[in-house]
Structures are given as structure tokens and as C-alpha cells.
Amino acid sequence: MIVDFSLIIDSIPKMLTGLSLTLQLLFVSAFLGTILAIILLLMRISGRWYLQWPAVVYIYIFRGTPILVQIFIIYHGLPQFEFIRTSIFWPILREPYGCAILALSLNTGAYVSEILRGGILGVPRGLHEAGSALGLSVRQRFIYITTPIAVRLAIPAYSNDIVSLMKATALASTITLLDMMGIARTIVADTFAPYEVFISLAVIYMILTLIIQKSFGWFERYMSRYLKKEA
Amino acid sequence: MTINEGQPIIVLENVAKFFGKFQALKNINLTVAKGEKVVVCGPSGSGKSTMIRCINRLEEHNSGRIIVNGNELTESEKDIDAVRREVGMVFQSFNLFPHLKVVDNLMLAPRLVRNTPKPEAREIAMKFLTRVRIADQADKYPAQLSGGQQQRVAIARALCMNPEIMLFDEPTSALDPEMISEVLDVMTDLAEEGMTMIVVTHEMGFARSVADKVVFMDQGEIVEMNPPVEFFESPKSERTRLFLSQILTH
Numbered sequence: 332m333i334v335d336f337s338l339i340i341d342s343i344p345k346m347l348t349g350l351s352l353t354l355q356l357l358f359v360s361a362f363l364g365t366i367l368a369i370i371l372l373l374m375r376i377s378g379r380w381y382l383q384w385p386a387v388v389y390i391y392i393f394r395g396t397p398i399l400v401q402i403f404i405i406y407h408g409l410p411q412f413e414f415i416r417t418s419i420f421w422p423i424l425r426e427p428y429g430c431a432i433l434a435l436s437l438n439t440g441a442y443v444s445e446i447l448r449g450g451i452l453g454v455p456r457g458l459h460e461a462g463s464a465l466g467l468s469v470r471q472r473f474i475y476i477t478t479p480i481a482v483r484l485a486i487p488a489y490s491n492d493i494v495s496l497m498k499a500t501a502l503a504s505t506i507t508l509l510d511m512m513g514i515a516r517t518i519v520a521d522t523f524a525p526y527e528v529f530i531s532l533a534v535i536y537m538i539l540t541l542i543i544q545k546s547f548g549w550f551e552r553y554m555s556r557y558l559k560k561e562a
Numbered sequence: 563m564t565i566n567e568g569q570p571i572i573v574l575e576n577v578a579k580f581f582g583k584f585q586a587l588k589n590i591n592l593t594v595a596k597g598e599k600v601v602v603c604g605p606s607g608s609g610k611s612t613m614i615r616c617i618n619r620l621e622e623h624n625s626g627r628i629i630v631n632g633n634e635l636t637e638s639e640k641d642i643d644a645v646r647r648e649v650g651m652v653f654q655s656f657n658l659f660p661h662l663k664v665v666d667n668l669m670l671a672p673r674l675v676r677n678t679p680k681p682e683a684r685e686i687a688m689k690f691l692t693r694v695r696i697a698d699q700a701d702k703y704p705a706q707l708s709g710g711q712q713q714r715v716a717i718a719r720a721l722c723m724n725p726e727i728m729l730f731d732e733p734t735s736a737l738d739p740e741m742i743s744e745v746l747d748v749m750t751d752l753a754e755e756g757m758t759m760i761v762v763t764h765e766m767g768f769a770r771s772v773a774d775k776v777v778f779m780d781q782g783e784i785v786e787m788n789p790p791v792e793f794f795e796s797p798k799s800e801r802t803r804l805f806l807s808q809i810l811t812h
Contacts, residue, residue, distance in 0.1 A: 455657075457653060457655050457657040458659060458660075460620050460653070461651075461657035461658075461659070462659075463618075463619075464620065464650070464651040465650075465670070465675065465719070465720070466643060466646040466647050466671060467671060467675060468643075479661045480661055557660055557703035557705060558703075558705050559703075559705065559706070560706060
């Protein structure tokens with residue numbers, strides 16, 4: 332096989348025009364997903380069954396089914412219903428962009444809420460007791476003791492999830508969006524050169540992964556600064 | 563300071579506590595007068611930690627009554643808060659908040675619970691850090707201190723809330739031997755200033771020199787309770803004698 336370097340050099344700038352869409356899908360879904368995750372988490376740890384079990388069922392459904400299936404259900408399935416087409420959400424659900432953001436957010440929300448819960452469970456019990464003994468209320472303990480420590484504990488798993496989310500944005504191309512993957516598929520359809528194009532694309536995704544990992548690594552070191560033995 | 567015998571500040575009446583089917587405390591009766599220092603000892607699993615943890619409701623007792631400074635501990639959040647405001651606690655594993663600097667560890671509760679303004683809270687914090695001889699470490703994080711220093715910070719943190727009573731749950735058990743005395747010195751100072759103290763410890767030297775009475779517990783019961791001289795010189799129960807011989811022979 333002969334590798335067509337000029338095609339690689341040609342196609343990389345074209346694929347990079349989809350970078351902004353890929354990053355939008357990533358950041359918007361990560362943001363909305365994290366907010367959803369915090370709501371689910373608060374429901375999960377509320378100690379009230381009528382908040383707890385809907386959160387548990389939700390998390391089970393969204394972690395238990397493939398993200399591609401979720402995207403298809405939202406994009407192809409929801410418009411079948413009259414009441415969806417007449418609802419105020421229709422302007423969003425009509426667009427593949429809105430559907431992709433919705434699916435990615437709902438999916439990542441389920442994962443991140445479990446990641447945050449892991450962080451909370453990792454906070455040593457003795458610190459809660461010290462807070463209680465000092466007279467802090469449940470809410471004060473949660474805000475001033477549990478949260479800052481839980482966030483630090485959750486960073487490594489959260490960073491993994493953001494990398495997964497970044498890669499999952501490629502699935503948006505299946506519902507006609509021209510993110511980097513969507514553009515790559517168009518180029519392949521024109522040139523019949525899957526190796527050159529997809530390998531170049533893979534390298535671009537790997538660079539993004541590296542940037543995400545490095546950023547979170549820095550954030551984790553910052554959040555762990557108080558654990559160092561030396562000042 | 564004279565001890566007012568007629569003024570009990572902590573009363574435990576027929577207190578029982580179960581963990582599942584295991585009975586951790588059986589029929590505990592204990593009265594502590596204001597300013598009194600009580601040392602509690604006994605083999606591990608004897609219920610001594612559980613007993614003092616019931617006094618500030620870190621554990622819930624199942625029956626009997628616990629009255630602290632006139633407030634009976636019940637389900638009521640208000641009563642629990644009232645008791646916790648009067649009772650400081652020091653733990654075996656220090657339990658300093660790792661993400662807060664030493665001075666912020668001390669300022670947290672006064673600011674949140676008592677709404678003390680920041681400059682005043684800082685002043686209080688520095689006063690108590692000076693008292694436990696560690697003011698120069700105020701801007702470090704707990705992980706940067708030695709165990710003995712951390713425990714002294716923990717004592718200062720509890721004192722910032724101006725408690726009437728201090729509970730110590732094996733405060734020196736997690737420390738390297740050379741750091742034990744710096745913590746005991748601080749506790750002795752505190753005792754001399756008239757603080758009401760209940761101390762779970764195996765430091766028998768401390769018990770001898772500081773305690774007004776020594777309580778010996780075994781299998782969830784108070785087996786013996788006497789002033790230190792009597793307790794060490796002429797223990798009444800066989801179990802106490804056995805325990806003392808085990809911890810004092812080496």
C-alpha cells in the first residue's frame with residue numbers, strides 16, 4: 332500500500348474546520364452534563380426515597396445503554412410524537428445539534444454523578460465527625476468539608492470521563508453533524524482513502540486527549556497542593 | 563479552682579448502646595462535676611470510646627439518659643446542637659481538615675456556628691495557637707505538621723468554640739513516643755485552668771497526676787471508678803488488677 336501524503340496534508344486542515352463543532356459539543360455537553368450530575372448526586376444522597384430512586388433508575392438507564400442508541404432515540408425517535416413537535420423544546424430537538432448536545436449531556440450526567448458520589452464516599456468519616464463535634468450543620472459540613480475534598484478525589488475519574496465524552500462527540504456525525512468525524516467521513520466518501528484520513532483524524536483526537544489529560548493533571552496538582560509535606 | 567461537687571455538668575443514667583445485636587454499653591452511670599477531670603481506661607473494645615462519643619451524640623444511645631450542662635440529649639436537633647456547642651472533642655486521628663490551613667481549621671467553626679467576624683475569629687485562633695505553642699505554624703497545611711503538632715492544633719481548634727467540657731478520645735495513641743509528652747503537657751495545662759475533661763487514654767502517668775477519678779471499663783460496663791491513688795494502689799476488682807498488671811509491667 333502506498334500512503335498518499337499529499338492527501339493527508341490536504342485533509343487535515345479540512346477536518347480541523349470541524350474542530351470548533353467538536354469542541355462545542357464537548358464543552359457544552361460537559362457543562363450541562365456536570366450540572367445534571369450534581370442534581371442527580373444531590374437526589375441520590377438526599378436520603379429521601381422519592382428523590383433517590385428516580386436518580387438510581389435514570390443512572391441505570393443511561394449507563395446501561397449505548398450512547399449511539401441514545402442519540403438515535405432522541406434524534407429519530409422523539410419527533411415521532413406529536414406532543415414533542417408542538418412543545419417548546421421542538422426548536423432544539425428539531426436540530427441535530429440540539430439532539431447531539433442533549434444525548435451527550437444526559438449520558439455524561441449519569442456517569443459524572445456516580446464519579447462525584449465516589450468522591451463523596453472517599454471523604455474520611457473522621458472529618459464529618461470533627462465537623463459535627465464542632466457544631467457544624469449537615470449543610471455546612473457538606474459545603475465546607477465534603478465538597479472540596481470530594482472534588483479533589485473525583486478529578487482523575489472525571490478527567491477520564493471528559494476524554495470519553497470528547498471521543499463520543501464523534502458519534503454526532505451519525506446524525507448529519509459535520510464535526511471532525513463528519514468531515515472525515517465526507518472526505519473518505521470522496522477519495523476512498525480511509526487509512527490516510529482516519530489515521531490523521533485519530534492523531535488529532537489523540538492530541539486533544541493529551542491536552543485534556545495535561546490540563547486535569549495540572550488541576551489535580553493544584554487541588555492537592557495541601558497534601559504536600561513541604562511548604 | 564475549687565470543684566463544686568454539687569454541680570454535675572455531665573450525667574449519664576443507665577445508658578445502653580447497641581451496635582446491631584452487640585451491646586457496646588451496659589447500664590452506664592457516670593456523673594462528672596464541673597471542673598472535674600476523669601480518665602477512662604480499659605481494654606480495647608470495652609466501650610470507652612463509645613461512651614464519650616455518646617456524650618456529644620456522635621453515637622446515639624439506645625436507652626437511659628444523658629444530660630450535658632442541663633440539656634438532655636434527645637432526637638431534637640436543637641438539643642444536640644446545644645450540647646455540641648458546649649463540648650469540644652479531640653480524636654485519636656486528629657481529623658484536621660486537610661484542605662484548610664491551620665489557622666483556617668481553627669476559624670471555620672467560630673465563623674460558621676457563632677458568626678464571629680473574620681478578624682475576630684483570626685484573633686481567637688491565634689490566641690489558642692499560641693496557647694498550644696504552635697502559633698508559628700498558622701499558615702501551614704495540616705499535612706506539613708508532625709503528629710504531635712497536628713494534635714495540638716486539634717486541641718486548639720476545639721478550644722476556639724469556648725467549650726465547657728473537653729472530650730479526648732485516645733489523643734496520644736496515634737503518636738510517635740517522642741511526641742506524646744508535648745500533647746500531654748497541653749492537656750495538663752488545660753486541666754490546671756479548670757476545664758472539665760473526660761480523657762480516654764492509656765497514659766497512666768497522666769491519669770495519676772491529673773485525674774480526679776479514674777474509670778475502668780470492660781465489656782461495656784464501668785467496672786471500677788475511684789480517685790487515682792486508690793485506683794492504682796488498691797484496685798478492688800480482679801479485672802482491674804489484671805488490666806493494670808498488663809499495662810504497667812513494662
